[in-house]
Each structure stands twice: as C-alpha cells, then as structure tokens.
Amino acid sequence: MKKITIIGTGYVGLVTGACLAEKGNRVTCLDIDTEKVDSLKAGKIPFYEPGLEELVQRNVAAGRLHFTGDYNEAIPGTDVCFLALPTPCNEDGSCNTSYILKAATQLAENLDNDLIVVNKSTVPVGTAEDVERTIQSSLKTRGVEIRFEMVSNPEFLREGSAVSDCMNPDRILLGIHSQKAELVMRELYTPFSVDHDRILVMDVFSAELAKYASNAMLATRLSFMNNLALFCEKVGADIQQVRKAMGADQRIGDKYLKAGIGFGGSCLPKDVKALKAMGALKSHSMPILDSVLEINQGQQETFFQKIEGRLEPLEGKTIAIWGLSFKPDTDDLREAPALFLIEKLLNAGASLRLFDPIAMPKAKLLLNQYDQVLFCEDEYEAAKEADAIILATEWNQFQFIDFEKIGALMQNKTLFDGRNQYQKSEMQKLGFDYFCIGTPKEATPLSSAYAPTQ
Ligand code: NAD
Secondary structure (H helix, E strand, C coil): CEEEEEEEEECCHHHHHHHHHHHCCCCEECCCCCCHHHHCCCCCCCCCCCHHHHHHHHHHHHHCCCCCCCCHHHHHCCCEECCCCCECCCCCEEEECCCHHHHHHHHHHHHCCCCEEECCCCCCCCCHHHHHHHHHHEEEEEECCCEEEEEEEECCCCCCCCHHHHHHCEEEEECCCCHHHHHHHHHHHHHHHCCCCCCCCCCHHHHHHHHHHHHHHHHHHHHHHHHHHHHHHHHHHCCHHHHHHHCCCCCCCHHHHHHCCCCCCCCCCHHHHHHHHHHCCCCCCCHHHHHHHHHHHHHHHHHHHHHHHHHHCCCCCCEEECCCCCCCCCCCCCCCHHHHHHHHHHHHHEEEECCCCCHHHHHHHHHHCCCCCCCCCHHHHHHCCEEEECCCCCCHHCCCCCCCHHHCCCCCEEECCCCCCCCHHHHCCCEEEECCCCCCCCCCHHHHHHCCCC
C-alpha cells in the first residue's frame, strides 16, 4: 500500500486516483479549483464519466480516497506523486507546460520526504527534465536535501470509457531512468496488469514522445478517412463500404476508420499541433501533420457548407442539433465539432434547438447568452418545427429514434447525419431529405463517375 498524491483532479487525475485507491492505495487528490474540491468532498463528481461515481463513492467510504485543495495537507509523507495537469496549446500551437511547472514548484515547497514524481500529463520531450530542474531549484532555495526520481507515465485513457481503460489498460508506459523507480512503479501497476504484462519500460524521452505519436497516428487515420469520404462523394463510392474493406485487412485494423465531421476533444487537436510545434523547434518539418489539421478544419467547414447549400438562406431557419459533446458518453465540450457548427449557424441567423443526453448543463454555461438558442428536454422536443436536424454526436439513444414521429414534428424532413448513423435508403423511404458523409446523395451513373468536373 502506497501513499499517493495526485496533483490535478480532472478527467485524468480523478480517474487515476480512484482506480489506484480501488487497488488498495491511500490516495489524496489535490486541486487548486476549490469549487471542484468542495463538490468532490460533498460526493459530487464534477464531470460525467461512466462508472466513476460509484468507484469514487466506494473508495471514499473505505477511507482510501481523499480530496483537498491544500498542498501542505496532501504532500508530506507522499511515496508517489502524480502530476495530472492541463497542457493546453499556446497561441502558436506549442504545448503550454506552465501548469506543470507551477505545480512542481508548489510540490517542492511542501516536500518533506523522498519520493517518486510521475508525470501523467501529455508533455513535450524534455519536460520531465524541466520538472526535475524546477523541483531541484526550489529545494535548493529551501536549503533542504530531499531525493526524488522523475518518471514519465503518459496516460492513454479515453473519455467515455476512462474507468475501464484505466482498470484494463492496453499498455502502461513508463519512462524511467532508475531501477529503484522501476521497482516502485511495477509494484503500483502490477494489479492493473495481472492477466497480460501491460507494462512497457523505456527511456523518458521515448515515453514522452510515444504519447504524441499515438494521438497523431489516430488523428491521421481519421483525417485520411475524412478526406477519402469527400472523394467518395465525387466518384459515387460509399465510404462505409470502403472502410469495411480496409478494416478487414489485419495490417490496417478496423479502429479509427469512421468518417465524420472531424475530430475534436481535449486531446487530438492540441496534441497534433504540439507535435508539429515540437518538430519546428528542431527545424524538423512534419508536413503530414499540417495536412491532418487542414483536413480536419476543412471537414467541419465542408459539412457546414452542405447544410448551408441545402437550407439557404439560413437566416430565419430553425435547426435542431442532436448531440453536443465531442463524442458520446462524455460531457466534455472541448473542441466539439457541434460548437463549430453552432457558431457558424448562429452567425448566419439560424435559430437552434439543442439536445444532448448528458452535456446540457455544460452547454448552457457556454451558450446561455444567445437568444436564438433553445435547450430542449429530448431529441423529439428539439425536432419540433425544425427545418432540419443535424446529428453531431452519435449517442446510443439516437440509434433508436422513431423517425415517423420525428418527421411529423418537423417543418421540413431534412437530416444531416454527421456520424453516418442511419441508412440512406431507409431515411429516404421515410421521406427524409438525407445527407451523410462519404456517400453520394443520389446514385452516380457508372459512366459519369470519372467524368471531368466542370
Ligand atoms: P483537466 O483540465 O480535466 O484537469 C486538470 C486539473 O488540474 C484541473 O482540475 C485544474 O484545476 C487542476 N490544476 C491546474 N493547476 C493546478 C495546480 N497548480 N495544482 C493543482 N491542480 C491544478 O485535464 P485532463 O483532461 O485531466 O488532462 C490532464 C492531462 O492529461 C493533459 O496533459 C491531457 O492532455 C492529458 N490527457 C488527457 C486525457 C483526457 O481524455 N482528458 C487523456 C489522456 C491524457
């Protein structure tokens, strides 16, 4: 049993803390956001993540999980301290590591014993060394001698399945340069790696880079498919069929091949930009990343143009949007494609009827000031009198829609399916004017698929 402190109690910090407590450790989650800490102390989880509430409640009740906003309460006596702090983009796209370095200083100011410091945030190569220097300099100022080791342990959990990802990880990546630290980290993580050895130990720089490389690869697959989807529309092919054929190839695999309205969220966009910026610092160009970002931006723009092209003028039109979070099973709205569409549609003078199964409270905080936005109770209320529906996030409940009822509620039966959730033939049979991604609206005559465009 280790005494663990997690600095930063957000998506990564809270899930990691609760999972480590579940494996018998004594964990304190520390955050400077006092509102968040107070709400956690009162048993309220500050964001939606399936399975997290029960996990937190169970471990708090067992006396293994605690919350505090006070460094002096959390740090003394800690064996292993995790840093799970934000690493947003600077204006030039590079990673802003100031939250990590600030927390490292606060940690050092309160240290009273030897420990291991583990960085879980996604950070540029060399950040563990920066953190080490920051802590050393603060300890020197204090005139105390405390030994600590740095470990890089990037996190790979996915919002929406974070608890199960953390309990059953694909891999546990450890960038380590001492055997002593490796022993402690292996002891901590072995309970998460019982059936298969999931622990990968490597040097610190490689571990730091591996996280960016993984996210950039996922983003590249998505942008490739999104770009291909638009080509499918031009030549009369169907991206859904093309995807199935590609995914059946074991060298390719079938994950992250779905075309849609572009990727969002708190990780992929910022991590691709940060990797590109890291390359630029070393005069190393990564043109593939430029394309990934350009295609992603273009994908959202093209989808908006499809909507505008069909409904123009947008001024005075009523549009329902189903799904606001950047993906299902989370209430995280960071860089959600729905927000891009909302901004464009509002600027064009449309009125919006919004519904999301979980993200409504967060959406209200962001969009409450707009008179043309109405927050609805469910997807049916959102559809009332609408000139069109946009499916922006593929929540499970949107798969079981009574479209006859929906059609009767709408002003015009038009549906823009940004996630390719519905069957074109069925929607057309129900009388919907149906648009999706990567399938031509009308069947393309064979002879004209390759006819030169005007
Ligand atoms: P988050 O914004 O949800 O949480 C960060 C927390 O840190 C906030 O609660 C904030 O109040 C707190 N904080 C900021 N400065 C502090 C300080 N000095 N002392 C104490 N607490 C402080 O962030 P997140 O989504 O959990 O991401 C954390 C890191 O993990 C980022 O680097 C991110 O890229 C990476 N990551 C995130 C995910 C994800 O799905 N969210 C997945 C893998 C990796």
